[in-house]
Each structure stands twice: as structure tokens, then as C-alpha cells.
Amino acid sequence: MKVSVDEDRCCGAGSCVxxxxxxFDQRDEDGVVVLLAPEPAGxxxxxxxxxxxxxxAAAITLSGTA
Structure with a gap:
């Protein structure tokens, strides 16, 4: 699985965290998503x-999912 995030779409809700x-984490200054693991473990x-x-905000995209 590969994960990508669109920081411009992120509204800072924090539900991903x-x-x-x-x-996932959030930037301290504005709450925008930070991707910690673009290819997370199974x-x-x-x-x-x-x-x-x-x-x-539908800011998270997954690819390579089974």
C-alpha cells in the first residue's frame, strides 16, 4: 500500500491522526496533515x-491496495 496526502485539501480535522x-501527524502551526509513513507496514x-x-476533505489517497 502506498499513501499520499494533498496538503492543500487538508482541513486540519485530525481524524487521520x-x-x-x-x-499521520499534524503540523503544529496550522494542523495540516504530515505523512509519516508513505508505505505503511501491513x-x-x-x-x-x-x-x-x-x-x-478527502485529502488521503491510497494506491496498491488489495
Whole structure:
């Protein structure tokens, strides 16, 4: 799985961080998403899918998912 984020679309809701804190963080100054793991380990895939699903701005894109 490969993860990408569109920082311009991010609204800073933080739902991705709550769902997958090992993969996403937020910038202190404006709350915009920071991608920590562009190719997360297999055990994190479920959490990453949830993060993408709950993102209100649809700023998370997943590719290479089975």
C-alpha cells in the first residue's frame, strides 16, 4: 500500500491522526496533515483505510491496495 496526502485539501480535522497515529501527524502551526509513513507496514493497512474513509476533505489517497 502506498499513501499520499494533498496538503492543500487538508482541513486540519485530525481524524487521520486519531485513526492511524503511526502513519499521520499534524503540523503544529496550522494542523495540516504530515505523512509519516508513505508505505505503511501491513498491520497498519486497516487503520490507514479507516483514516482515508473518515477524512472530511478527502485529502488521503491510497494506491496498491488489495
Amino acid at each position: 486519531l485513526a492511524a497515529p503511526d502513519v 498491520h497498519l493497512h486497516g487503520a490507514v483505510r479507516e483514516a482515508a474513509d473518515v477524512c472530511p
